[in-house]
Amino acid sequence: MPNYKPKFPKIIEIEGVDPSPFPREMPISTDESRYNTSKNTSGNPLTDYKGKSNPYIDYQSIDLLLSLQHPRSKGYDEMCFFVMGQVKEILFKGLHFELFNAREQIKEGELNNSIEILSRATNFVKYLSDSWSILSTIKAEGFSEFRDHLGTASGQLSFMYRHVEFILGNKSVKMASAHKNVPHVWPEIENSLNTPSLYDEIIFYLSREGYKITEDALNRDWSKTYKANTSVKNAWLSIYKKPTNENRLFQLAECLITFEEYFSIYRWRHFVLVKKMIGYKSGTGGSSGVEWLEKVTKHHFFPELWDIRNEL
Numbered sequence: 001m002p003n004y005k006p007k008f009p010k011i012i013e014i015e016g017v018d019p020s021p022f023p024r025e026m027p028i029s030t031d032e033s034r035y036n037t038s039k040n041t042s043g044n045p046l047t048d049y050k051g052k053s054n055p056y057i058d059y060q061s062i063d064l065l066l067s068l069q070h071p072r073s074k075g076y077d078e079m080c081f082f083v084m085g086q087v088k089e090i091l092f093k094g095l096h097f098e099l100f101n102a103r104e105q106i107k108e109g110e111l112n113n114s115i116e117i118l119s120r121a122t123n124f125v126k127y128l129s130d131s132w133s134i135l136s137t138i139k140a141e142g143f144s145e146f147r148d149h150l151g152t153a154s155g156q157l158s159f160m161y162r163h164v165e166f167i168l169g170n171k172s173v174k175m176a177s178a179h180k181n182v183p184h185v186w187p188e189i190e191n192s193l194n195t196p197s198l199y200d201e202i203i204f205y206l207s208r209e210g211y212k213i214t215e216d217a218l219n220r221d222w223s224k225t226y227k228a229n230t231s232v233k234n235a236w237l238s239i240y241k242k243p244t245n246e247n248r249l250f251q252l253a254e255c256l257i258t259f260e261e262y263f264s265i266y267r268w269r270h271f272v273l274v275k276k277m278i279g280y281k282s283g284t285g286g287s288s289g290v291e292w293l294e295k296v297t298k299h300h301f302f303p304e305l306w307d308i309r310n311e312l
């Protein structure tokens with residue numbers, strides 16, 4: 001819709017918003033208090049609030065959240081791009097939370113919890129993939145109406161996405177270094193770069209369970225991307241000899257490969273959308289664009305789980 005200059009409906013007086021990112025104070029409710037309230041209101045929703053806010057707004061700082069959408073051009077499609085960019089960041093955060101806790105549970109040997117958490121993580125990735133459908137309604141002309149306003153901003157600078165890649169073992173000192181100058185972001189990126197990933201922890205677990213894993217997989221430079229290892233492949237091959245519900249390691253491996261199946265779809269859809277929108281033009285973040293994305297799209301987090309398919 002490049003020829004229509006959008007109108008922006010006013011939703012909020014942003015001058016009145018409390019800009020603090022910290023949680024706002026809120027009372028808690030109980031079954032009993034909720035029952036008494038609904039008795040007092042004869043079962044109708046509460047609509048009479050005192051003060052300058054209400055508990056729904058305060059619980060998630062909704063007014064602050066909805067004050068952060070500021071398209072910078074008159075291009076119709078920028079609002080869609082802006083909103084979806086923020087939605088994806090929040091989804092990356094939700095996804096990372098699950099992966100972080102799946103790793104915690106593996107460390108404690110709680111395989112069942114980890115499998116349950118990973119199944120939610122996979123649903124996050126499916127949802128992230130589906131979100132490209134909304135962005136792919138933006139046509140090349142519509143995108144070019146606001147692209148200049150991005151300056152050198154690019155998704156490659158998403159620190160939340162980098163946390164996702166790092167916890168999955170796709171490390172890069174170079175990609176991490178883009179955040180070195182941001183004092184409130186860098187310490188955790190650096191920490192994540194140098195910490196064993198979810199898959200590294202799974203490999204430690206295999207070793208603790210008696211599978212023969214060689215030292216190069218158990219003690220290495222964690223800031224390097226994980227590379228396929230023969231002893232890990234052999235461990236999975238022996239686990240796959242018993243493909244049953246009771247074999248929790250087999251179930252975990254299937255969870256991981258399904259997760260990666262959808263992550264590949266996520267990357268692939270981004271790559272195809274970029275090709276459709278900007279062809280072979282350079283990226284805003286300094287890369288060659290589609291050519292660079294094609295390379296990163298091929299990455300596998302759990303290489304041995306793909307390798308063994310030739311032998312199953």
Ligand code: HEM
Nearest residue numbers: 085088135154155156161274277283284285286287289296
């Ligand atoms: C809709 C139009 C979009 C286009 C044309 C586009 C284009 C690109 C290009 C060309 C790159 C390569 C790096 C560079 O900029 O030089 C890239 C990387 C990236 N983009 Fe997008 N992008 C779009 C939307 C998004 C959105 C909404 C997100 C999510 C917030 C996103 C996330 C990323 C990420 C995370 C990378 C780095 C990939 C990696 O490190 O593996 N992109 N994008």
